[in-house]
Amino acid sequence: NAGVTQTPKFRVLKTGQSMTLLCAQDMNHEYMYWYRQDPGMGLRLIHYSVGEGTTAKGEVPDGYNVSRLKKQNFLLGLESAAPSQTSVYFCASSYPVGPRGQETQYFGPGTRLLVL
Amino acid sequence: AQKITQTQPGMFVQEKEAVTLDCTYDTSDQSYGLFWYKQPSSGEMIFLIYQGSYDEQNATEGRYSLNFQKARKSANLVISASQLGDSAMYFCAMREGRGFGNEKLTFGTGTRLTIIP
Numbered sequence: 082n083a084g085v086t087q088t089p090k091f092r093v094l095k096t097g098q099s100m101t102l103l104c105a106q107d108m109n110h111e112y113m114y115w116y117r118q119d120p121g122m123g124l125r126l127i128h129y130s131v132g133e134g135t136t137a138k139g140e141v142p143d144g145y146n147v148s149r150l151k152k153q154n155f156l157l158g159l160e161s162a163a164p165s166q167t168s169v170y171f172c173a174s175s176y177p178v179g180p181r182g183q184e185t186q187y188f189g190p191g192t193r194l195l196v197l
Numbered sequence: 198a199q200k201i202t203q204t205q206p207g208m209f210v211q212e213k214e215a216v217t218l219d220c221t222y223d224t225s226d227q228s229y230g231l232f233w234y235k236q237p238s239s240g241e242m243i244f245l246i247y248q249g250s251y252d253e254q255n256a257t258e259g260r261y262s263l264n265f266q267k268a269r270k271s272a273n274l275v276i277s278a279s280q281l282g283d284s285a286m287y288f289c290a291m292r293e294g295r296g297f298g299n300e301k302l303t304f305g306t307g308t309r310l311t312i313i314p
Binding site for chain 1: 228229230234239241242247288290292301304306307
């Protein structure tokens with residue numbers, strides 16, 4: 082049981098290049114999320130998905146696209162990377178939120194991205 | 198306005214002492230939940246404890262407890278008998294509402310806790 086995995090762990094891009102970050106979970110979770118973490122900013126939600134084939138915007142969606150073609154995978158794409166997208170990216174997954182609301186999100190190990 | 202405020206950027210605590218990490222929140226929802234996560238230097242986010250707005254008791258999980266003061270809108274994390282392994286960043290987060298459509302968490306900026314031997 083690997084939990085939430087992210088590929089790659091670290092990447093360096095030049096401005097204008099594109100890339101895709103892959104998130105995979107083996108917990109059969111319906112919900113998946115992409116966050117970015119910047120110094121002094123905490124985690125900010127980029128996009129999320131409440132099921133296969135669905136996606137929604139979070140707090141900071143500009144410059145990113147996502148796809149959820151399979152329940153276990155959630156892809157984050159950068160079409161034209163910018164230095165402002167240098168960050169640590171975390172994927173998370175969870176069960177649907179129930180009546181008590183206690184369902185926690187399970188996080189991957191993170192991807193460190195540097196855009197030059 | 199910030200939804201989650203953690204006013205202590207860094208704290209230094211002697212080993213074996215108790216430590217309180219502050220978290221205040223802002224919401225107009227009556228139904229909400231508060232989470233605490235730990236992020237060690239290795240980077241992963243580890244869930245510690247949850248408190249629902251309608252929970253009558255303060256949450257406890259081993260050495261972690263949550264001092265929930267609803268009227269003050271505070272949800273402070275208390276770690277008893279601190280250990281060197283408690284050195285990490287700690288994040289408070291809130292989920293507003295319950296059920297479908299209320300999946301998102303809002304995070305605070307974190308507190309870096311350092312335990313001194």
